[in-house]
Amino acid sequence: MSDERILPDPAELKSLAGARPDRLRALASELASDRRLPHLETLFTEPPRSATDSEAELRACVLGELALRGVPWRERPAIEAYAERLRELGHPLARLPETRLDLEHRFGARTRGVGPVRSAGQLRARFPEAPDTAGGVAAGATARETPDAARSRAAAGAFTAGGWAKEPEARFFALPRPLRDDDFGMAFLRGLPLDCLAGEPGRGGMLSCLTAADDAAAQLYVAACDGGVNGRPQYGAYARLHAWEGLYALLGLPPGTPFLDAVRYAADSRWLRFMAFTSWFHHDTADVGLAVLDPSRTRVAVLAATDTDESDDMLGLARRP
Structure with missing residues (x-):
């Protein structure tokens, strides 16, 4: 034809x-x-x-x-x-x-054998682990939450639009003094009042690994483009929009910031992927944990999302005694 x-x-x-x-x-x-x-x-x-x-x-x-x-x-x-x-x-x-832009080079890419990270071993195999430090423990206790409902909605927008099974958690914090890069890890994150890290973890524990802005942006893009397992695919054009809006929100940048300035700001930030086997996550089709420390090293944003096949989830609940 x-x-x-x-x-x-x-x-x-x-x-x-x-x-x-x-x-x-x-x-x-x-x-x-x-x-x-x-x-x-x-x-x-x-x-x-x-x-x-x-x-x-x-x-x-x-x-x-x-x-x-x-x-x-x-x-x-x-x-x-x-x-x-x-x-x-x-x-x-x-x-x-x-x-x-170069930051978007993974948008829409399909790499054979590379899918959602579902285990601590997979996370460690793909990204260098960020070791826990005593400085991270101490700094986490000094963080002050800076709530911003509109910014939270924008940061989580890719997952919300994609119809992921659970409302994402997007939280923002300020530090009284700059955090050392080596102290930005799971020990620091555990000091924050995050719902996704609350309680004692299961056998998989908790860990964080270093990543970069293009990986975080790609996660946002995929969450919206493909949608949740029972959700709503947004396709490429709008997934790209949600990814940029989420990235700006995580970085705390005003909407009018030029894109190339945002790319430079993102590159100067420090990024983590984290995984936690707590009851907040479904540990099923997809779990995402992202955290970013801004270039001043005094502001932190955390985003967590989880997805599951809701029909299977309800079936499991029905079978429980």
Whole structure:
């Protein structure tokens, strides 16, 4: 079948009015995956009427999917004009970089044999462990929580949008003095009043490993793109938006911060992945623990999320005495 025959005709596009967001996002992903740019360009001949129009939403998602795939569309006047009009209208996807940044190199990547980390051995095999220190224990006791509901929602947005089975935990803390890099580990995290680390752990214990900003961003992207096991896939364009919003929230950056400045700030921060066999986590399909220490070494953000097959979970509860 030729590309021209697969591309939706104007009548089909009109029929998308009022379509569910997931249908539009799935179609955009399919178009960006299967279409060459010269054929897609015909989608952008008329400027968008509003940021909420279904046809504009489809095209905004196509542009976002193309950016993820590293497909350049600069110097194509119709597409450039359409993208500029989306920015003028305030479409949320139009705020994102037009091309994929180095920080995003793992967005959408599928590496054979590399899936969710489900055991302490897997975590240690992929990342260097952050040893516990006496300084970390002492510093954890001095941390002061700085609640921020809006920032918490943004930090957890990828998991919430993806329909993970449990409400994520996103918490923020300030320290009276800079924390040494070597003291940023599980001993420090255990001193914080985190629900996900409360109680005595099971046989798997607790551990933390060093990671980097691109790994944290990729975790946010996957959480939204694929959705929870019983959740709602957001597809690439919106998963990218949730990943950036979550990253900015974890770093405590204002929304208007330029993306390259955010990348530099993230690189100067110190990142941890952590795992804890506590009752808060499901220990089933996916568990995520992330913590970041800002460049001043005086502010910490922690994000934890867990997912399970809710039908299996309820079945297990029904079988318990």
